[in-house]
Amino acid sequence: MEKQTIVVKIGSSSLTNDQGEIDEQKLSGYVEAIAALKKAKHTVILVSSGAVAAGFKQLGYPSRPVTIKGRQAAAAVGQSLLIQSYIKKFGQYQLVPAQILLTRSDFSQRERYQNAFSTINELLDRNIIPIINENDTVSIKELTFGDNDMLSALVSGFIHADQLIILTDINGLYTDNPMKNPHAEKYSFLEEITDEVLASASSEGSKVGTGGMKSKLEAAKRALSLGVSTFIGKAEGKYSLLQVLQGTGDGTYISNKSMQPINTKKQWIALHSESTGKIHIDSGAEKAILYDGRSLLPAGITDVQGTFVKGDVVEVYGQNKLLGKGKVNYSSTEVMIEIKKRQEQGKLAPSIEVIHRNNWVTFK
Ligand code: GLU
Numbered sequence: 001m002e003k004q005t006i007v008v009k010i011g012s013s014s015l016t017n018d019q020g021e022i023d024e025q026k027l028s029g030y031v032e033a034i035a036a037l038k039k040a041k042h043t044v045i046l047v048s049s050g051a052v053a054a055g056f057k058q059l060g061y062p063s064r065p066v067t068i069k070g071r072q073a074a075a076a077v078g079q080s081l082l083i084q085s086y087i088k089k090f091g092q093y094q095l096v097p098a099q100i101l102l103t104r105s106d107f108s109q110r111e112r113y114q115n116a117f118s119t120i121n122e123l124l125d126r127n128i129i130p131i132i133n134e135n136d137t138v139s140i141k142e143l144t145f146g147d148n149d150m151l152s153a154l155v156s157g158f159i160h161a162d163q164l165i166i167l168t169d170i171n172g173l174y175t176d177n178p179m180k181n182p183h184a185e186k187y188s189f190l191e192e193i194t195d196e197v198l199a200s201a202s203s204e205g206s207k208v209g210t211g212g213m214k215s216k217l218e219a220a221k222r223a224l225s226l227g228v229s230t231f232i233g234k235a236e237g238k239y240s241l242l243q244v245l246q247g248t249g250d251g252t253y254i255s256n257k258s259m260q261p262i263n264t265k266k267q268w269i270a271l272h273s274e275s276t277g278k279i280h281i282d283s284g285a286e287k288a289i290l291y292d293g294r295s296l297l298p299a300g301i302t303d304v305q306g307t308f309v310k311g312d313v314v315e316v317y318g319q320n321k322l323l324g325k326g327k328v329n330y331s332s333t334e335v336m337i338e339i340k341k342r343q344e345q346g347k348l349a350p351s352i353e354v355i356h357r358n359n360w361v362t363f364k
Helices: 024-039 051-059 068-091 104-108 110-125 148-158 195-200 213-225 240-246 264-272 283-290 332-348
Strands: 005-010 043-048 097-102 129-134 163-167 229-234 250-254 275-281 301-305 313-317 322-328 355-362
Touching: 005 024, 005 148, 005 240, 024 043, 024 068, 024 240, 043 068, 043 110, 043 148, 051 068, 068 097, 068 129, 097 104, 097 110, 104 110, 104 264, 110 129, 110 148, 110 264, 129 148, 148 163, 148 213, 148 264, 163 213, 163 240, 195 213, 213 229, 213 250, 229 240, 240 250, 264 322, 264 355, 275 283, 275 322, 283 322, 283 355, 301 332
Parallel strands: 005 043, 005 163, 043 129, 097 129, 163 229, 275 313
Antiparallel strands: 229 250, 275 301, 313 322, 322 355
16 A cells, blocks of 8 residues: 555544543553554654643543643643653554644644644754643633644644544444434435434534544534545444455445645645735626636725735635635735726726736635
């Protein structure tokens, strides 16, 4: 089998028990399966939850804390315990893990985003296993990745993974809750995550984790949009992750032939950048950028809102809706001057490209 880049996501309930302790046996099982992937020369990135769930007991809480400061403090205790266990267990296979804690603002700032990208690639080049988690201790609610399912999807797009494997304690997606309905049937393969499928999935997570099947499907949908196939299911046993790659995993596969990988710069524009302004355009410009593969020129711009500088990202609105986002080559003041020039001189005014095609992302 060809060497692949795999992102494996493991949730809190797969790594810890209800009492707020790491389940060393389960963790060993996953490490063994990842070691088998590494032995087969695949590149592996682990997105691991469990910091809060592994830390609350030692922090003195009887169950997962409900306050933000309680969760953040529990994560500070638990994250180090978690990494300690991973270092010990991976060490048995002569594998070295590295801890990466990310917040959304690390992704929204282009420089930090690029740094994270280079660091992860350096680690992978050196055969290290990056273990990524959200930096819960400093993340604030409004600025999180949502949950680690979504984080794993974003990471898999970011590093252009071949496969995202979201592990959970149920072996895939069912037509109904299999615990309650014995006639519920498993989906072995899905080409897309429709609104119907999303609506039928439960958003309930476990006592120790967040998420639930719904967040896994939302993550799979995001991964698909970034050109990455996803598997949601169980992996028990040494060869279980290799079996997932071979197509015989115990779960649901989500992939689609028309998936297109998106380059990292465009992912940043679409998913992470913060817009500093809005540009409204007419129907001619809308057609040009959506269907003709053109850049955005001042001629089609009908209104500019907000103050932006060269290199900022703005939202572009058509007649009825938000069309997409793009990185501007000119400031809002310069764009206004250009629009005025066009109004005064008509077609004689030399045109500029306000947003170059390569820095434009259409929203579907
Ligand atoms: N980052 C959280 C933790 O490690 C978990 C978030 C999630 O499960 O989605 O405890």
